[in-house]
Amino acid sequence: MTDRRIVVTGGAGTIGSHVVDQLLDAGAAKVVVIDDLSRGRVENIAEALERAPEKVELVEGDIRDIPLVKKTIAGADAVFHLAALRITRCAAEPRVALEVLVDGTFNIIEASVEANVEKVIASSTASVYGLAEEFPTTERHHPYNNDTFYGASKAFNEGMLRSFKAMHDLDYVALRYFNVYGPRMDAHGKYTEVLIRWMERIEAGQPPLVLGDGKATMDFVHVKDIARANILAAQADVTDTVYNIASATETSLIDLARGLQEAMGASGELEFGPERSVNAVPRRLADISAAERELGWKPTITMHDGLVELVQWWRSVKGNV
Numbered sequence: 001m002t003d004r005r006i007v008v009t010g011g012a013g014t015i016g017s018h019v020v021d022q023l024l025d026a027g028a029a030k031v032v033v034i035d036d037l038s039r040g041r042v043e044n045i046a047e048a049l050e051r052a053p054e055k056v057e058l059v060e061g062d063i064r065d066i067p068l069v070k071k072t073i074a075g076a077d078a079v080f081h082l083a084a085l086r087i088t089r090c091a092a093e094p095r096v097a098l099e100v101l102v103d104g105t106f107n108i109i110e111a112s113v114e115a116n117v118e119k120v121i122a123s124s125t126a127s128v129y130g131l132a133e134e135f136p137t138t139e140r141h142h143p144y145n146n147d148t149f150y151g152a153s154k155a156f157n158e159g160m161l162r163s164f165k166a167m168h169d170l171d172y173v174a175l176r177y178f179n180v181y182g183p184r185m186d187a188h189g190k191y192t193e194v195l196i197r198w199m200e201r202i203e204a205g206q207p208p209l210v211l212g213d214g215k216a217t218m219d220f221v222h223v224k225d226i227a228r229a230n231i232l233a234a235q236a237d238v239t240d241t242v243y244n245i246a247s248a249t250e251t252s253l254i255d256l257a258r259g260l261q262e263a264m265g266a267s268g269e270l271e272f273g274p275e276r277s278v279n280a281v282p283r284r285l286a287d288i289s290a291a292e293r294e295l296g297w298k299p300t301i302t303m304h305d306g307l308v309e310l311v312q313w314w315r316s317v318k319g320n321v
């Protein structure tokens with residue numbers, strides 16, 4: 001990354017802002033964030049802007065804006081593409097999702113070809129698997145069990161990247177993140193994560209509200225570990241491929257809620273409510289051996305340490321809304 005000029009789409013978001021921090025750590029010469037701030041926040045990159053004002057630039061704009069995307073990517077050595085809408089918003093507004101996740105991604109890829117970008121690192125998702133048929137799930141698992149518009153868009157993005165590698169030799173790596181958590185999760189918006197809602201309830205002396213029977217499992221991975229996977233994917237001698245990024249550990253919602261209570265110094269009963277309708281996948285468990293072998297990546301932050309850090313961060317920012 002040393003002396004490289006990097007563009008990070010969605011760089012003011014949860015994961016993108018950690019990618020920005022780690023790009024600075026890795027010695028990047030210039031990091032240009034393009035983000036429309038529809039969900040991301042300038043606060044997320046405030047530290048980076050303060051730490052290296054000459055290196056970090058925020059372009060407040062939309063990846064649907066083709067001239068702006070081309071201008072921003074011109075001269076870039078690498079592009080980290082993270083801008084996207086949440087799965088719930090994709091279900092509520094599929095046409096907007098089509099424009100942002102599909103057309104927007106096309107704009108990024110096309111501009112990257114024109115700018116002779118060395119590599120695009122794209123954010124994909126475990127949602128492409130839907131409810132998997134095999135556990136642990138490898139990257140070779142088929143995508144036909146996905147029934148979400150979000151997962152369909154991401155699967156198409158992976159296909160678009162493959163086709164541009166074949167047509168224009170654009171190098172890329174796509175990373176399928178499983179369940180992401182950590183500091184800078186959206187604590188403010190309409191599509192706020194379940195962990196944030198639980199922290200609010202626990203802090204107010206209420207039990208966390210678990211949707212469904214709580215036995216559904218997820219494969220949680222800390223946002224800083226995900227950011228590190230992005231940097232390694234750019235550095236490793238790999239292209240035209242996709243990796244699962246997860247902890248390879250199943251955690252039930254009940255265990256997650258209890259772990260959060262413990263991290264907040266609370267205890268007591270949980271409360272249960274109706275299952276949510278979008279993406280109610282009952283089990284996730286990734287095989288991450290390809291990322292370990294080919295990227296030299298594995299998760300380093302335990303669930304307990306990650307939850308304690310999340311709580312500390314949330315307590316420090318929650319008064320600012």
Ligand SMILES: NC(=O)c1ccc[n+]([C@@H]2O[C@H](COP(=O)([O-])OP(=O)(O)OC[C@H]3O[C@@H](n4cnc5c(N)ncnc54)[C@H](O)[C@@H]3O)[C@@H](O)[C@H]2O)c1
Pocket residue numbers: 009010011012013014015016034035036037038039040041061062063064081082083084085086100104123124125126176177178179180181186
């Ligand atoms: N958080 C997860 O659990 C998870 C899991 C799998 C994959 N992902 C993927 O990882 C990437 C980053 O996710 P995140 O959790 O950091 O989400 P996030 O919402 O925090 O970040 C996305 C960023 O994109 C920006 N954005 C949205 N639409 C835009 C547009 N039209 N133009 C410019 N910027 C736009 C938002 O303002 C936000 O800052 C996304 O591609 C997401 O699909 C996330």
